[in-house]
Amino acid sequence: MEMTEIIADIITRKESAGGLKQVYYAACGGSLGAFYPAKCFLEAEAGMLRTGWYNSNEFVHYPPKLLGRNSLVVVASQKGNTPETVKAAEMARAAGASVIALTWETDSPITKHADYVVKYTYGDGKDIAGEKTIMALLTAVEALAQTEGYENYNKFRGGVSKIDGIVKQAAASVAGRAEAFAGEYKDDTVIYTMGSGASWSSAYMQSICIFMEMQWINSACIHSGEYFHGPFEITDEKTPFVLQISEGKTRALDERALKFLRTYGKRFEVLDARELGLGAIDPSVVDYFNHSLFNNVYSVFNKALAEARNHPLSTRRYMWKVEY
Amino acid sequence: MEMTEIIADIITRKESAGGLKQVYYAACGGSLGAFYPAKCFLEAEAGMLRTGWYNSNEFVHYPPKLLGRNSLVVVASQKGNTPETVKAAEMARAAGASVIALTWETDSPITKHADYVVKYTYGDGKDIAGEKTIMALLTAVEALAQTEGYENYNKFRGGVSKIDGIVKQAAASVAGRAEAFAGEYKDDTVIYTMGSGASWSSAYMQSICIFMEMQWINSACIHSGEYFHGPFEITDEKTPFVLQISEGKTRALDERALKFLRTYGKRFEVLDARELGLGAIDPSVVDYFNHSLFNNVYSVFNKALAEARNHPLSTRRYMWKVEY
Known part of the structure; x- marks a missing residue:
């Protein structure tokens, strides 16, 4: 599934719960860094949609008040086995959120706690447009465009x-x-x-x-x-x-x-x-x-x-x- | 005015515009650090109220989408003359936000761009409960308690x-x-x-x-x-x-x-x-x-x-x- 379709699917599934209202990003180290542009995008460009950017272990112990059925939580782990991030995905789902996992290893522990798994590009010669940072940005851009609209989408x-x-x-x-x-x-x-x-x-x-x-x-x-x-x-x-x-x-x-x-x-x-x-x-x-x-x-x-x-x-x- | 009254006054004044909906914190260096607990408080405890935490110069150049008539912007400057923070206050007011300035110097440039000026305690022997960090926390706690309610207020x-x-x-x-x-x-x-x-x-x-x-x-x-x-x-x-x-x-x-x-x-x-x-x-x-x-x-x-x-x-x- 393309990111456009993943977000459309999430929005459809959340209709009965009142819609998609928050997009949170949780990861560790380099993956957390890769999420920062997406968080900045939503803070600067979104009206209704809320965002937050968390180290996975902090997210698990000290989550935002609104985490729940109206939330999308995006997590990332290169090999899909970062324990704190696996736990963050598990906790997010238990709270009723939808989870997108970005990973390079699609047969990995984190995928068991994700509703959608997206494999990003990595390594020498990779397509930069398919990297983790851009994939994360697309979760934000698509979420904004498909809820309240984003004038600079094209x-x-x-x-x-x-x-x-x-x-x-x-x-x-x-x-x-x-x-x-x-x-x-x-x-x-x-x-x-x-x-x-x-x-x-x-x-x-x-x-x-x-x-x-x-x-x-x-x-x-x-x-x-x-x-x-x-x-x-x-x-x-x-x-x-x-x-x-x-x-x-x-x-x-x-x-x-x-x-x-x-x-x-x-x-x-x-x-x-x-x-x-x-x-x-x-x-x-x-x-x-x-x-x-x-x-x-x-x-x-x-x-x-x-x-x-x-x-x-x-x-x-x-x-x-x-x-x- | 006590912080309880300042926030009540802001909420009353914003009634005709749809109410208080965002509380943003903008400052530089140590003052920005002092604002962090207040930002964390609202992320973890608030439902409706939104928050954001910004270096003043970043806030001026790259403000959040929602900054406007429903916003309270809290700024702080020890001597009241940090140029980027004075500018942030001026910009926030121009956007229609209410501004609370926390400072130790109540006759200073920043007070010209503030709707409310709060002097905090500072120096040897100061009352810790009157420090910048607690004053900032009180803006968050009072805003939450007086809008959607805060069960742990007492x-x-x-x-x-x-x-x-x-x-x-x-x-x-x-x-x-x-x-x-x-x-x-x-x-x-x-x-x-x-x-x-x-x-x-x-x-x-x-x-x-x-x-x-x-x-x-x-x-x-x-x-x-x-x-x-x-x-x-x-x-x-x-x-x-x-x-x-x-x-x-x-x-x-x-x-x-x-x-x-x-x-x-x-x-x-x-x-x-x-x-x-x-x-x-x-x-x-x-x-x-x-x-x-x-x-x-x-x-x-x-x-x-x-x-x-x-x-x-x-x-x-x-x-x-x-x-x-």
């Missing part, structure tokens, strides 16, 4: 049709920069990431999933607007930052951080969505595509960094190795 | 009446531990904080306002539930953590992180709300008082740390010194 679909080409061209264009980045930062013990708006989450994922998890480099993800209210005091000529300059409504926040880094910092890498080609997407929807662009361009930098550091991205201390 | 008010005594006793009890903490961590270049639920925000404030801003120590605030999905890979016998063990619904998330740190880490400080006396507050409302407890207990540690490092908490590189 423009959004246009963005989806363009994103794969934009990302692949952008990724190819940064190969040389990625090598230079790896050489410059391979011995650093702390690297910050920064972003804003609906793509704050790609900075979050780069910080927690790559620098911390896969490279054991200390890191934090700083919101570009929050930077000036505390974090910027750690800026000096030595401290490294990776700064996302998004295309869309919050670009001014990112540009302000860039101006400051140019004045008081020295070691920073800038990923500018406009330079990377995202301007080809309509301004009314472009905010929601920054995440996919940044997230995939980071991959080029990350492969180079892992090689320069002789620390493969698959190295772990605890994951897959110990009980926790 | 229990919440009971918590407010107890919090000052609990915090002062807790702060006195950690004096010795704070000295030992300062001695142990004074030469560290990175310290992580960790928390969950409605008090994740006190870990956020400790990370961005104290370690990064006031001590120039690298830091990140890790959500206890997210820790196991990336960040925990940086755990080793050297890396320092300050872990909040909250009282209430998400305590299990914090205890799980503690168990892991006890097994694989070595250098961590634990602030346990139960040990610090928060169990005196009713379980139905206790989640919302962790933040005030942790935030104020941190102050004892921070004074000792600043002294041991010979780096006063008022030292800045950029704030008050350069344009940005």
